[in-house]
Amino acid sequence: MKQRQSSIASVAAIAAATIIFSLLMIALSGSGLTAALKGFARGAFGSSYSIAEVLVKAVPLTLCALSVACGFYSGFTNIGAEGQFYIGAVATTCIGMYLPFLPGPLLILLSLILGFAAGGIWAAVPGWLKARFGISEVINTLMFNYIAIGIVGILLQTVLKDPKAFFPVSSYMPEGMWLPRIIPGTRLHAGLVIALLSAAFIYIFIWRTWPGFRIRAVGSNSRACRCAGIGVGSSIMLSSLLSGGFAGIAGSVEIMGLQHRLLDGMSPGYGYLAIVASLLGGSNPFGIIAASIGIAAIQVGAQGMQRSAGVPTAISNIILGGVVLLILLRPMIMKAIGGKAHD
Amino acid sequence: MFLLSFPGDLMEAVLTMRHISKSFFGVPADDDIDFDVRKGEIHALLGENGAGKTTLMNILYGIYEADGGEILWKGGRAEFRSPRDAIERGIGMVHQHFTLVGRLTVSENITLGLKSRGYPFTDRAYLDKKLEEISARYGLPIEPGKRISELSVGEQQRVEIMKLLYREAELLILDEPTAVLTPGETEEFFRVLRRLRSDGRSVIIITHRIPEVMEIADRVTVLRDGRKVCTEEIGNVTEEKLSSYMIGRQLRHIERQAAAAGGIGFSIRGLSMEEGGIPLISDLSLDIAEGEILGIAGVDGNGQKPLAEAIVGIRQYGSGTMSLRSASLDGMSVEERKRLGIGYISDDRHHDGLIMDMSLEENMLLRSDRSGFIRKGFIDFQKLRKETERTVERFAIKTHSVDMPVRLLSGGNQQKLILGREIYSGVHLVIAFQPTRGLDIGASESVRELLLSYRSQGCSVLLISADLEEIFSISDRIAVMHGGRIMGTVSNDGHADMTEIGLMMAGKEMNA
Numbered sequence: 001m002k003q004r005q006s007s008i009a010s011v012a013a014i015a016a017a018t019i020i021f022s023l024l025m026i027a028l029s030g031s032g033l034t035a036a037l038k039g040f041a042r043g044a045f046g047s048s049y050s051i052a053e054v055l056v057k058a059v060p061l062t063l064c065a066l067s068v069a070c071g072f073y074s075g076f077t078n079i080g081a082e083g084q085f086y087i088g089a090v091a092t093t094c095i096g097m098y099l100p101f102l103p104g105p106l107l108i109l110l111s112l113i114l115g116f117a118a119g120g121i122w123a124a125v126p127g128w129l130k131a132r133f134g135i136s137e138v139i140n141t142l143m144f145n146y147i148a149i150g151i152v153g154i155l156l157q158t159v160l161k162d163p164k165a166f167f168p169v170s171s172y173m174p175e176g177m178w179l180p181r182i183i184p185g186t187r188l189h190a191g192l193v194i195a196l197l198s199a200a201f202i203y204i205f206i207w208r209t210w211p212g213f214r215i216r217a218v219g220s221n222s223r224a225c226r227c228a229g230i231g232v233g234s235s236i237m238l239s240s241l242l243s244g245g246f247a248g249i250a251g252s253v254e255i256m257g258l259q260h261r262l263l264d265g266m267s268p269g270y271g272y273l274a275i276v277a278s279l280l281g282g283s284n285p286f287g288i289i290a291a292s293i294g295i296a297a298i299q300v301g302a303q304g305m306q307r308s309a310g311v312p313t314a315i316s317n318i319i320l321g322g323v324v325l326l327i328l329l330r331p332m333i334m335k336a337i338g339g340k341a342h343d
Numbered sequence: 344m345f346l347l348s349f350p351g352d353l354m355e356a357v358l359t360m361r362h363i364s365k366s367f368f369g370v371p372a373d374d375d376i377d378f379d380v381r382k383g384e385i386h387a388l389l390g391e392n393g394a395g396k397t398t399l400m401n402i403l404y405g406i407y408e409a410d411g412g413e414i415l416w417k418g419g420r421a422e423f424r425s426p427r428d429a430i431e432r433g434i435g436m437v438h439q440h441f442t443l444v445g446r447l448t449v450s451e452n453i454t455l456g457l458k459s460r461g462y463p464f465t466d467r468a469y470l471d472k473k474l475e476e477i478s479a480r481y482g483l484p485i486e487p488g489k490r491i492s493e494l495s496v497g498e499q500q501r502v503e504i505m506k507l508l509y510r511e512a513e514l515l516i517l518d519e520p521t522a523v524l525t526p527g528e529t530e531e532f533f534r535v536l537r538r539l540r541s542d543g544r545s546v547i548i549i550t551h552r553i554p555e556v557m558e559i560a561d562r563v564t565v566l567r568d569g570r571k572v573c574t575e576e577i578g579n580v581t582e583e584k585l586s587s588y589m590i591g592r593q594l595r596h597i598e599r600q601a602a603a604a605g606g607i608g609f610s611i612r613g614l615s616m617e618e619g620g621i622p623l624i625s626d627l628s629l630d631i632a633e634g635e636i637l638g639i640a641g642v643d644g645n646g647q648k649p650l651a652e653a654i655v656g657i658r659q660y661g662s663g664t665m666s667l668r669s670a671s672l673d674g675m676s677v678e679e680r681k682r683l684g685i686g687y688i689s690d691d692r693h694h695d696g697l698i699m700d701m702s703l704e705e706n707m708l709l710r711s712d713r714s715g716f717i718r719k720g721f722i723d724f725q726k727l728r729k730e731t732e733r734t735v736e737r738f739a740i741k742t743h744s745v746d747m748p749v750r751l752l753s754g755g756n757q758q759k760l761i762l763g764r765e766i767y768s769g770v771h772l773v774i775a776f777q778p779t780r781g782l783d784i785g786a787s788e789s790v791r792e793l794l795l796s797y798r799s800q801g802c803s804v805l806l807i808s809a810d811l812e813e814i815f816s817i818s819d820r821i822a823v824m825h826g827g828r829i830m831g832t833v834s835n836d837g838h839a840d841m842t843e844i845g846l847m848m849a850g851k852e853m854n855a
């Protein structure tokens with residue numbers, strides 16, 4: 001009982017600290033507090049358009065955060081969702097450019113499957129290196145980001161470049177492949193449905209199926225799994241494949257739903273922000289949806305704040321950094337509030 | 344009540360716990376317990392698995408907060424908010440499962456978390472000298488520079504105690520310290536305890552072994568189902584009395600019927616293993632018939648663990664062959680071997696046997712034959728729950744629910760869960776490595792009976808134990824291991840020569 005109380009209290013303490021910290025930051029930036037807050041609220045929730053904008057950002061973020069969580073379950077720390085996102089996007093672009101004659105729904109389905117496969121394989125390489133040789137995936141997945149972004153850059157200067165464009169961008173995907181808009185007059189697209197379905201799928205897979213159990217078991221005590229005859233390496237591989245796969249789908253969805261073509265710097269760091277979202281969401285698929293929407297709201301709101309009160313948008317990143325720090329410190333905060341640990 | 348005290352009670356109590364109660368999820372683990380310890384006393388705490396011993400000590404040590412009651416320490420009211428608090432006031436605890444850091448050295452472990460001379464550039468040479476002083480004074484030989492991972496459990500135990508002495512603990516709480524020790528090590532360990540006592544320190548020792556209580560303790564307190572049964576001077580009790588206080592009945596005596604051993608069940612030929620050029624097992628051969636229990640006696644660390652792990656397939660072996668019911672096991676993975684019907688009870692339940700953060704149910708899924716629990720890739724939670732509940736009932740596992748993380752079970756109940764998972768109909772070979780470690784006498788007795796009943800169904804059992812009494816009570820034959828080899832095998836027909844076995848354990852070869 002007492003544990004629950006101090007747990008709730010610690011969350012409240014973190015929330016309070018975050019709000020005070022945010023207000024302080026805004027005040028420090030020298031803008032009027034009320035104007036800034038009004039700008040924030042209007043930016044994030046002021047109209048159906050702004051709410052849709054929040055969700056538009058939340059879609060790739062959710063998918064990338066699900067990716068991070070899929071790795072986390074088996075103890076595979078995936079810092080590489082950013083790179084896997086781009087690889088998935090590249091796969092989708094290739095399909096759109098080389099198979100434009102196929103019917104739209106088939107193109108979409110194919111893009112999702114190949115986006116998943118491409119991102120999955122991109123992550124499974126560090127996964128294999130970890131499973132087979134015990135090489136740290138943290139460094140590898142990070143390095144793979146640079147490689148992936150480099151590859152995108154090269155492709156956009158060469159084979160994938162739209163010859164008519166001045167900038168390094170690909171040509172537009174065939175319109176049949178664009179995901180339908182789900183609120184007219186806004187940019188919100190059917191990728192939202194894909195993200196929600198993905199969360200439900202992961203929830204069922206991880207908590208209801210045998211391979212999902214193996215992934216969790218390996219993440220919790222790999223030595224016991226070895227003694228029980230549960231393949232540790234294969235579970236890590238599977239988890240890394242899933243992990244990369246959902247980041248790949250994020251890239252694919254972002255192309256089909258929003259950008260409609262591949263461009264350099266397409267992700268404002270979704271792959272990294274996803275680590276925060278996954279942490280905030282407690283690695284629970286539904287928690288991750290909530291956390292992603294929250295983070296997207298902060299970012300979109302910060303843009304509103306900049307427009308109406310001149311507060312720099314960088315403030316949203318500073319706030320998120322502070323929140324992560326507080327969450328990591330939560331056990332200490334809990335102890336300080338609740339006294340003794342209750343195991 | 345105070346006026347009627349016996350003279351004994353007038354002796355100075357350095358610690359008094361009064362009316363201590365603690366419930367988890369509404370179920371009392373400790374219920375209104377009075378407990379006291381005198382200066383220079385060894386006080387034994389006795390009780391079945393889940394009786395509430397560890398919980399009571401965790402309350403004293405500041406890990407849990409009691410729901411009610413008070414603690415008096417050296418005459419004043421005390422409330423320890425954390426282990427650090429307790430240590431500062433002179434109370435130290437060695438947990439049921441050690442908390443040493445394997446990668447660090449002995450000396451680093453002992454001084455971990457302390458600001459020692461020269462901090463942060465700790466003066467190791469000075470510390471090591473100080474440690475050697477303490478070690479000489481109490482007869483605790485240790486090598487400060489060695490890594491924990493290189494030490495045997497007995498040696499690790501010494502390090503844990505050194506850690507407390509280094510922090511100048513006046514009251515040492517030892518939770519099942521002898522469970523992991525060989526008889527020789529236990530003797531050694533008791534000598535240390537006596538030296539601590541004559542030094543004016545007090546010791547609380549938790550154990551399941553009644554003869555040990557009779558040997559070392561001055562007084563004993565018995566708990567049953569979270570309630571205190573009694574506190575007695577050792578002079579006023581007998582072993583029988585203590586065991587009936589503890590379990591509320593007399594122990595049955597296990598009858599081992601002569602075996603009607605069948606055909607060859609399991610056999611090993613010429614097994615050799617090495618690690619980093621050091622031989623672990625050399626040219627070892629053994630046979631276990633169907634329906635036979637082969638006991639492996641020997642001092643811990645003479646190749647028992649590599650042997651067990653080679654059989655289960657966790658470790659690769661360089662040369663040799665194994666077969667179970669004339670099917671060759673060589674080259675098979677752990678999963679394939681266990682599928683053939685091998686049950687494995689490891690000696691290290693926390694690392695090898697259980698996933699501590701998962702529930703009882705989920706740990707049940709680690710059983711090799713999971714065909715009943717999985718349908719088309721999905722976990723059949725209904726069946727899983729049924730089987731888990733059946734196991735909980737059959738082994739009398741004390742738990743609030745099968746959804747609870749295994750971490751929250753008492754040590755003995757964790758062991759029972761492993762037994763229930765690994766020994767089930769369909770196993771042909773059971774590797775039982777210290778199967779009763781940490782179990783109370785009643786539970787140990789039922790484990791031995793269980794092994795015997797599987798034997799009579801034709802199962803082959805390899806029983807590896809440092810507890811000679813256990814080996815003798817249920818084995819049909821006894822092999823003695825030393826330095827990775829089997830020194831000799833004797834039949835356990837009541838005429839086994841103890842001196843001979845003792846000599847073999849020390850490394851003398853016999854051709855029996």
Ligand SMILES: Nc1ncnc2c1ncn2[C@@H]1O[C@H](COP(=O)(O)OP(=O)(O)OP(=O)(O)O)[C@@H](O)[C@H]1O
Nearest residue numbers: 367372392393394395396397398751752753754755
């Ligand atoms: N943190 C906890 N949460 C829930 N239940 C707990 C917790 N800690 C202990 N218990 C329960 O309290 C009871 C007493 O446990 P305790 O560990 O004190 O037993 P014990 O006497 O030390 O047994 P053993 O000899 O097996 O170690 C057990 O039924 C256990 O499951």
Ligand SMILES: [Mg+2]
Nearest residue numbers: 397439753754
């Ligand atoms: Mg205990």
